[in-house]
Amino acid sequence: MEYRQFGRTELRVSALGFGCGAVGGLLVRGDHREIVKAVSYAIESGINYFDTARSYGDSQSETNLGLALKELGGEVVIGTKVDLRSEEMDDIEGSILASVEGSLQRLQRERVDLIQLHNPLALQRRPEQGWLSTDDAEAALEAFAKLKEQGKVGHYGINGLGETPAIHKIIATGLADTTQTAYNLLNPSAGQHVPSDFPFQDYEQIISRAATMGMGTIAIRVLAAGALSGSTARHPNAAQGVGPIGTSASYADDVALARKLSFLVEEGYVESLIEAAIRFVIGNAAVSTALVGLSNTAQLELAIAFANRGPMPVEAIERLNEVWASMAGTV
Numbered sequence: 230m231e232y233r234q235f236g237r238t239e240l241r242v243s244a245l246g247f248g249c250g251a252v253g254g255l256l257v258r259g260d261h262r263e264i265v266k267a268v269s270y271a272i273e274s275g276i277n278y279f280d281t282a283r284s285y286g287d288s289q290s291e292t293n294l295g296l297a298l299k300e301l302g303g304e305v306v307i308g309t310k311v312d313l314r315s316e317e318m319d320d321i322e323g324s325i326l327a328s329v330e331g332s333l334q335r336l337q338r339e340r341v342d343l344i345q346l347h348n349p350l351a352l353q354r355r356p357e358q359g360w361l362s363t364d365d366a367e368a369a370l371e372a373f374a375k376l377k378e379q380g381k382v383g384h385y386g387i388n389g390l391g392e393t394p395a396i397h398k399i400i401a402t403g404l405a406d407t408t409q410t411a412y413n414l415l416n417p418s419a420g421q422h423v424p425s426d427f428p429f430q431d432y433e434q435i436i437s438r439a440a441t442m443g444m445g446t447i448a449i450r451v452l453a454a455g456a457l458s459g460s461t462a463r464h465p466n467a468a469q470g471v472g473p474i475g476t477s478a479s480y481a482d483d484v485a486l487a488r489k490l491s492f493l494v495e496e497g498y499v500e501s502l503i504e505a506a507i508r509f510v511i512g513n514a515a516v517s518t519a520l521v522g523l524s525n526t527a528q529l530e531l532a533i534a535f536a537n538r539g540p541m542p543v544e545a546i547e548r549l550n551e552v553w554a555s556m557a558g559t560v
């Protein structure tokens with residue numbers, strides 16, 4: 230497993246990270262033995278970053294990750310998140326302190342390596358959507374700094390979702406150590422320039438901007454929530470209805486778009502679109518860790534094997550650039 234510097238922190242994280250979210254669902258709906266088996270396999274294979282959140286499965290993900298790691302031992306880097314609910318937004322510091330106490334209890338730790346603000350960002354607060362303003366985000370980062378002084382968190386970051394100008398505004402403050410960003414074969418705009426009429430949200434190269442500010446980047450939605458498998462079928466542990474982030478209006482539309490990339494398999498660049506998706510994201514050296522959401526251990530085994538093949542061939546990236554250019558103005 231390749232390890233990468235995690236921005237300005239002292240940490241090095243595995244290029245492939247373990248997503249403990251509700252979409253793949255293993256850590257939320259999986260059975261305890263299957264969870265321990267997957268976490269154990271990940272650690273043996275060199276994965277050291279585990280990404281969870283208070284909101285995943287109503288905190289079940291944190292509880293299950295804490296139980297598995299207690300059983301297995303081993304040094305890993307844990308990132309969790311605070312998603313402020315609308316009724317918590319008027320006491321940002323108090324709500325964050327309480328949320329982190331709960332996360333530490335569930336994770337069975339005295340300190341978590343990374344705490345992240347989970348709410349998407351906007352220039353003005355949008356409580357009905359759960360989006361915080363950039364002023365709110367700065368208040369949250371101040372609360373995180375207090376938790377760091379108390380030794381309860383090692384580092385803190387933001388969620389690079391929401392309005393692109395708001396995300397870039399917070400990155401520019403230099404207050405956060407890390408960001409998460411949606412980055413995949415259907416929408417590569419967090420990592421590279423796209424035409425002005427590109428059909429999906431333009432994240433305006435968050436990844437290189439964050440790197441310039443010394444921030445680490447955690448890539449999310451690497452598999453477009455599973456659509457990059459090219460199949461609409463879902464594993465029983467998975468969320469059965471998924472809202473895309475930064476891609477098409479529906480999961481089915483994302484699957485249809487993913488199928489247009491099947492030339493990558495037919496022309497022998499990769500054995501599957503999942504392989505292409507993982508190797509594309511890992512190919513960006515400014516990504517610290519690329520998360521995969523998992524429904525079972527078999528998916529993890531494949532992800533590790535694909536990640537260990539390294540970046541995609543240059544010719545395949547050239548073909549992809551043509552595809553992205555042709556997508557401009559199509560929606």
Ligand SMILES: NC(=O)c1ccc[n+]([C@@H]2O[C@H](COP(=O)([O-])OP(=O)(O)OC[C@H]3O[C@@H](n4cnc5c(N)ncnc54)[C@H](OP(=O)(O)O)[C@@H]3O)[C@@H](O)[C@H]2O)c1
Pocket residue numbers: 247248249250251252253254280281347388390409448449450451452453454455456458462463464466467468503520521522523524527528529531532
């Ligand atoms: N910051 C945020 O707001 C945010 C948002 C989203 C995610 N995240 C983080 O990022 C992690 C990953 O994101 P995600 O789970 O939403 O999306 P993802 O990694 O893009 O997709 C996960 C889905 O990919 C499919 N998959 C995985 N391996 C596969 C394989 N070998 N073959 C076929 N299908 C495969 C599974 O679909 P099936 O289950 O149908 O088999 C799984 O549910 C999360 O766990 C979480 O930690 C953060």
